[in-house]
Amino acid sequence: MVRQFIIAAGAFCLSTSCAIAQESEAEIPGWLSKDFAELVAHFEGQWNNDRHVFFAEDAGMDLSPIAPRQHISITRQEEEGDDDAVVFQADRSVDGEASGRLYHAFSIAADKSAILQTMSPALGEDEAPECNVQWRRDGAQFQGRASGEGCEVLFPRPEGEGELSVTMALSEKDFWVRSSRGDAVTEARFRQARPFECWTAILRGASHGDSGEGMGDWDFRRGVSLHDQGGEAELMTDEETPRRIRLKLRNVDWPYGTNRPSLTLYIMEGDSDRAVSYAWNEGNAERIGINLRWIQASCTHAPDAD
Secondary structure, three states: OOOOOOOOOOOOOOOOOEOOOOOOOOOOOOHHHHHHHHHHHHHHEEEOOHHHHOOOOOOOOOOOEEEEOOEEEEOOOOOOOOOOOEEEEEEEEEEEOEEEEEEEEEEEEEHHOOEEEEEOOEEOOOOOOOOOEEEEEOOOHHHHEEOOOOOOHHOOHHHHHOOEEEEEEEOOOOOEEEEEEOOEEEEEEEEEOOEEEEEEEEOOOOOOOOOOOOOOOEEEEEEEEOOOOEEEEEEOOOOOOOEEEEEEEEEOOOOOOOOEEEEEEEEEEEEOOOOOOOEEEOOOOEEEEEEOOEEEEEEOOOOOOO
């Protein structure tokens, strides 16, 4: 099923089962209601572990526990009723694997002074084993620990001896998930991805390095979408012999050294992952553009596309 959703490596896979826990009869304190609102606001959005995967080797990290690259899109389900119970749908794609979907139900457990998350691959299957996470604030972030028979299904890795342990940390921009069995560990460190929308113009008949002088036959497009955590957009030209042009956008935020974060737009041709050129701006920039004569592109942060 969605056994792969929270993949071996960091099974962040925001799994979401929809068996909303019954709200405790205990009175809900104001601080817990505030924490609940903040946690579910952080949870929604686009999450990607590109930074963890891309920089791991250069940062001198052990590569064996790192989950493969994946992207998770989490959307809140519109339901009338209790503001203290929220359901999310999480769609996940992993490099080289089939896509998956999970459901997450959040509610307040006042008797435990905690926020309860219930995860499941399907809505309404009351007899399915549950995997629950109890969340509590820890400074500027939230810490969660998973338990329940359903966790064995949702977190199949790492393989190893010993009892499964799954811990999570969530803040406004980061979501880390760590699962272990004995000495075996897998980890995924996700970052909140910002969606961008671009316009592009490719000069028909021109190649990289051409000045474009005397040429004016442009292939112009709008609505090209990608995100700033290694998001990629592919453009196939409409020439007699089509060319494959790829745009990649990455908020290059080094996990080592003192280099400042840079929002970087790469232009690549064909199957090569070596950029023919790139441009950069401040890491939190709202817009970035490039003009190589034979191709032009401009990308703008589009929060409504989230």
